[in-house]
Amino acid sequence: MRENTDYIEYINNFKLKTNQSFIDNIKRFYQETETISTFHHGQMVAKEAVSLSKKHSEQLYQAGLLHDISAFIPKNKHLSVSEKLHIPVLKEERQVPLLLHQKLSAYIARECFQIKDPLILNAIECHTTLKKDFTNFDLIIFLADKIAWDQSGTPPYLKDLNSALKDSPQKAALVYIDYLLSHNPLIIHPWLSAAQKQLIV
Numbered sequence: 001m002r003e004n005t006d007y008i009e010y011i012n013n014f015k016l017k018t019n020q021s022f023i024d025n026i027k028r029f030y031q032e033t034e035t036i037s038t039f040h041h042g043q044m045v046a047k048e049a050v051s052l053s054k055k056h057s058e059q060l061y062q063a064g065l066l067h068d069i070s071a072f073i074p075k076n077k078h079l080s081v082s083e084k085l086h087i088p089v090l091k092e093e094r095q096v097p098l099l100l101h102q103k104l105s106a107y108i109a110r111e112c113f114q115i116k117d118p119l120i121l122n123a124i125e126c127h128t129t130l131k132k133d134f135t136n137f138d139l140i141i142f143l144a145d146k147i148a149w150d151q152s153g154t155p156p157y158l159k160d161l162n163s164a165l166k167d168s169p170q171k172a173a174l175v176y177i178d179y180l181l182s183h184n185p186l187i188i189h190p191w192l193s194a195a196q197k198q199l200i201v
C-alpha cells in the first residue's frame with residue numbers, strides 16, 4: 001500500500017468473516033496489513049488492561065487489541081487519510097500527525113469491526129492522550145498501553161508508575177504525563193493538558 005486511496009480502499013473493503021472468531025478477524029486485519037507485531041502489542045495491552053480492572057473484561061480486551069489497528073497507515077499519511085475520512089483534525093494534530101493514530105484506530109474499530117460500544121470507541125480514541133472527562137475505562141486502556149509499551153526494553157517511567165498505581169490509577173497516569181511533558185514532547189496535545197488538570201485535583 002503506497003497511496004492514500006489504497007489505505008482507504010482496504011478499510012472500505014474489509015469484511016468481517018462470520019466463520020472466524022472476532023479475535024481471528026482482528027488478527028487477519030493485522031496480518032493482511034503486515035502489522036502483526038502490533039497485534040502482539042495489542043494482546044499485551046489487552047491482558048494488562050484486564051488485569052488492572054475488575055469490570056468490563058471483554059470490552060477492555062477488545063479495546064486493547066484494536067487500539068493501534070491503524071498501525072499500517074504510515075505517519076506521513078496520517079493527516080491526508082484522516083482528512084479524506086472526514087475525521088476532525090486539531091491544530092496540534094496537524095503539526096504532529098502521528099497523534100492522529102488514536103482517532104484513525106477508533107474509526108477503523110467502528111467501520112471495519114462494527115464496534116458500537118462508546119466505552120470501547122472512546123478509550124481507543126484517547127489512548128495516547130487521554131482527554132477531558134475521561135472515564136475509568138479510558139484510564140485503564142491509557143495505563144495498560146503505557147505499561148505494555150510497544151518499544152524494546154523497560155519503559156523509563158515504569159517503576160514510578162507502578163509505585164503510584166498502588167495508590168490509584170489517577171496517580172499512575174500523572175506519573176506518565178509528567179514524564180512525557182518533562183521530555184520535550186513535539187507538541188502538547190490539548191486533550192492531554194485537559195486530562196492532566198482533572199487528574200491533579
Ligand SMILES: Nc1ncnc2c1ncn2[C@@H]1O[C@H](COP(=O)(O)OP(=O)(O)O)[C@@H](O)[C@H]1O
Pocket residue numbers: 067068096098127128145149150180185186187188189
Ligand atoms: N505530545 C506528544 N508529542 C510527541 N510524541 C508523542 C506525544 N504523545 C505521545 N507521543 C509518542 O507517540 C507514540 C505513540 O504513543 P502511544 O499512543 O502512547 O503508544 P501506542 O502507539 O503503543 O499506542 C509514542 O512514541 C509516544 O512517545
